[in-house]
Amino acid sequence: MGKFATKIGKDGQHYFNLLATNSQVILTSEGYTTTAAMHNGIESVKKNAPDDKHFERADSKNGKFYFNLKASNGQVIGKSQMYESVASRDNGIESVKKNAPEAPTVAE
Incomplete structure (x- = not known):
């Protein structure tokens, strides 16, 4: 099972990463001003992770691939790492779908 690892950045903002069962980062948050947020x-x-319509698939200028997970209002709530291939990116999306819904939250 994956997990959400939380931390406070050097900028004082609160962040989380969704980690796969092998502890690889599969989704990274934006910065939040409070723990509650x-x-x-x-x-x-x-x-939102279980529903494919919330995933925005994209290509970067350097030829790599990534995705954003968006809330119902269209706001980005998580970004992926860069992937070398479309297939790897799509595997990352499937990993988020699988791991996120039941993942516990732990402090780094």
Whole structure:
């Protein structure tokens, strides 16, 4: 089972990463000003991750591939790492769908 790992950045903002069972980062949050807002972001990921329509698939200028997970209002709630291939990106999306809904939250 994956997990949400939370931390406070050097900028004082609150962040989370969704980690796969092998501890690889599969989704990274934006910065949040409060712990409560960060936990709301985690709940939004859990709610939206199972539905494929919330994933925006994209190509970067350097030829790599990534995805964003968006809430129902269109706001980005998580971004992926860069992938070398479309297939790898799509595997990352499937991993988020599988891991996010039941993932516990732990502090790094």
